[in-house]
Amino acid sequence: MTFLMLSRLRGRFLAAVALALGWSAVIGCGSKDAYQVSGRAQYKDGSPITGGFRVIRLEPGKNSTAKIRKGASGMIAEDGTFELFTRKPGDGVYAGEYVVTFSVLTKSLGGTSLIPAYYTHPESTPFNIVVDDDKEGLVFELDKL
Numbered sequence: 001m002t003f004l005m006l007s008r009l010r011g012r013f014l015a016a017v018a019l020a021l022g023w024s025a026v027i028g029c030g031s032k033d034a035y036q037v038s039g040r041a042q043y044k045d046g047s048p049i050t051g052g053f054r055v056i057r058l059e060p061g062k063n064s065t066a067k068i069r070k071g072a073s074g075m076i077a078e079d080g081t082f083e084l085f086t087r088k089p090g091d092g093v094y095a096g097e098y099v100v101t102f103s104v105l106t107k108s109l110g111g112t113s114l115i116p117a118y119y120t121h122p123e124s125t126p127f128n129i130v131v132d133d134d135k136e137g138l139v140f141e142l143d144k145l
Contacts, residue, residue: 033068034092035131037084039138041076041102048080049142051114052107056082056140058098058129059122066096076104093131100127100140115142 041049041056054076060069072093074084085091099122105111118124119142127140 034094035134037093037131037135039082040080041082041140041142042080043144044141048078049076049104051104053103053105053111055103057101058084058093059101061097061099064097066094068094070094095131097130099125100129101125102142114145116145
């Protein structure tokens with residue numbers, strides 16, 4: 001065989017190996033690390049959360065079994081809807097147990113809170129969630145101050 005033929009065969013072999021590795025990464029073993037989490041936050045009377053700054057956060061609890069202990073967050077839109085993400089919009093939330101906290105302020109810088117303080121701390125929030133699949137249509141109802 002000539003050098004040129006060996007180079008072409010080696011190139012084809014490497015391309016086939018790369019393709020096989022790529023497919024195995026895509027197919028994986030059927031497990032998923034991150035899930036889509038979305039829903040609505042509102043006051044208990046059904047009215048939308050108001051304020052100039054509205055954020056929902058998921059924080060791994062002390063006893064969380066999450067393999068990847070990273071929190072997630074998202075802005076609460078004017079209609080109360082939210083989508084959570086870990087690093088960038090659309091990347092989802094890692095599987096695990098989380099406490100759900102909120103920040104709702106009159107404005108983003110120097111604003112005053114529009115919700116009771118217990119919603120803002122992981123130790124006192126009444127909300128918990130287990131992310132083990134996509135979660136759509138979640139509803140969190142908060143007290144007003």
